[in-house]
Amino acid sequence: MAHHPLTVEQFLMANPPASLGGAGSLTNLLSAIGLVGKTLARDLRIAGLLNMLGVTGDTNVQGESVKKLDQIANETFVEVLQRDGVAGALASEEMEKPVFVASPGRPSPYMVLFDPLDGSSNTDVNMPLGSIFSIVAHKNVDQLPGDNDLLQKGTDQLAAGYFLFGPSTMLVFTTGKGVYGFTLDPNVGEYQLSHPGIKIPSRGKVYAVNEGNYQKWPDGTKRYIDSLKQSDHAAGRPYSGRYSGCLVADVHRLLLGGGIYLYPGEVNKPEGKLRLLYEANPMAMVVEQAGGRASTGTVRILDIEPKKLHQRVPLIIGSTDDVRDAERYLQATAVCS
Ligand code: AHG
Ligand code: MN
Ligand code: MN
DSSP: OOSSOOBHHHHHHHSOOOOSSSTTHHHHHHHHHHHHHHHHHHHHHTGGGTTOOSEEEEEOTTSOEEEHHHHHHHHHHHHHHHGGGOOSEEEETTOSSOEEOOOSSSOOSEEEEEEEEEOGGGGGGTOOEEEEEEEEEOSOTTSOOOGGGGOOOGGGOSEEEEEEESSSEEEEEESSSOEEEEEEETTTTEEEEEETTOOOOSSOSEEEOOGGGGGGSOHHHHHHHHHHHSOBGGGTBSOEEOOOSOHHHHHHHHHHHOOEEEEOOBTTBTTOSSBIIIIIHHHHHHHHHTTOEEESSSSBGGGOOOOSTTOBOOEEEEOHHHHHHHHHHHHHHHHHO
């Protein structure tokens, strides 16, 4: 490994993304997002000493109890990304409505949708956490963006990525030209390129799903998960179960080592749990850019036409061959039932 790996800014200078707002504007936005990650990494490291654990007592627009760290992470994203005109609109899991950023000149050509803290059930037990972001274009920059401008298909994302707060803090992102992973060196204060050109194996040996929900699943989903536990040496089964409660951490494992993550629809909740615009879409863009696959079981995630900001969607994501297997099981039931 190079002794002085590239920082995010150096990497983007050498590999400039298509930029809508003049040279460097997407780089400025990604730098600002990087600052959010550094700030959160610092907060998370000592949250237990600063009375930052536990719940606020509020319920968010999803009907979920809000952790103090959900709120802190959301405020950090909003404060940092409102500055310097780097983004024209911000939408978050923790905010019912988007924030539109007043800007003195022309509004920024970028809008950011984010899950400020992913895996909130892990906050109080020192387990991995993440943040997820999706960057889309504000196409008509002469007008301020409105709610509907944020409802864009996953294929329209300009960039997407996540932070993983584990033993190291990592920033993994794509601007549509492959997937690059950076590790934060807290002493230098920079993310440095540690995982260039990530490619997901076409098949893995790991599955990640909350099996406590087994009885709620349609038969095809049950049969698929059952199949992973059958002994078949040639096919690499049984698979190992690995589920952290943090989508980012589970998908990061698959990105590097292969396998499949599922948060499937349930008989009484066919839309599943995860949110399309700031969880499924950005993770799907990253995984597809690494050569993997993401679907609802019947439809490619990135092709879904969004209807509302906090829309939920079933998510099956990971190695292409594994996701295809799951789709075959799910679709077989869909036809029979
Ligand atoms: P969030 O903390 O942003 O609400 O997301 C939690 C998500 C995801 O990270 C995780 O894989 C899944 O929900 C866990 O849900 P269960 O506890 O139902 O398994
Ligand atoms: Mn989440
Ligand atoms: Mn969250």
